[in-house]
Amino acid sequence: MDYKLFDEFITLQxxxxxxxxxxxxxxxxxxxxxxxxxxxxxxEERRGKKIRIGDTVELPNQGLVINVLAPSPQEIKQHQEDLAEKERVTKMVKEMNKKNKQEKSIAVGKTKKQKKDTPARGPVRFPGT
Structure with a gap:
């Protein structure tokens, strides 16, 4: 199995x-x-072992070998575009959440104001008192 590494390293975990x-x-x-x-x-038994391009990780009992490879220039470009899109969507979601929170706080403020405007009722009476 080949694994394309886009960063300096990845931990074994x-x-x-x-x-x-x-x-x-x-x-x-x-x-x-x-x-x-x-x-x-x-x-190797360290879960935090740093794996870099050119390294191999082998699991002999499972018959699995992972070769860590450098991505091609096209793959790097696609990866950067994907990261930029992810960042754009994250920013948009944060802005939407902020706007929704502000609208909600304005709506809550109106209901509190409406409650203050209503005439005060007498004390609450409990049965048997």
Whole structure:
């Protein structure tokens, strides 16, 4: 299996989660204690081990080898466009949430004002008192 690395490094835990070998990052400790994992041919048990371009991660019991490769210029361009789009959508959602929050606080302020304008009622009476 080939993995394209767009950053300087990825941790072993993140690599195994991203490739779908692990269901979550929390499963790494148990996975490493139960399975043999080779990093560039040597046994590795550190979940935070930094994996860089050119490294290989091997799971011999599963017959799986992950080669960490550099992406092509086209893949880098597409990745940057995807990140820019994700940032644009995130910004838009934050602005919408802020606007909705302001509208909600204005609406709540009106209801409080309406309550102040209504005449005061007598004290609350409880049965038997």
């Amino acid at each position: 993140s690599l195994l989660k991203t490739t779908g070998i692990l269901p979550s990052g929390g499963a790494i400790k148990g996975f490493l204690s139960d399975n043999l994992l080779l990093f560039n041919g040597e046994k």
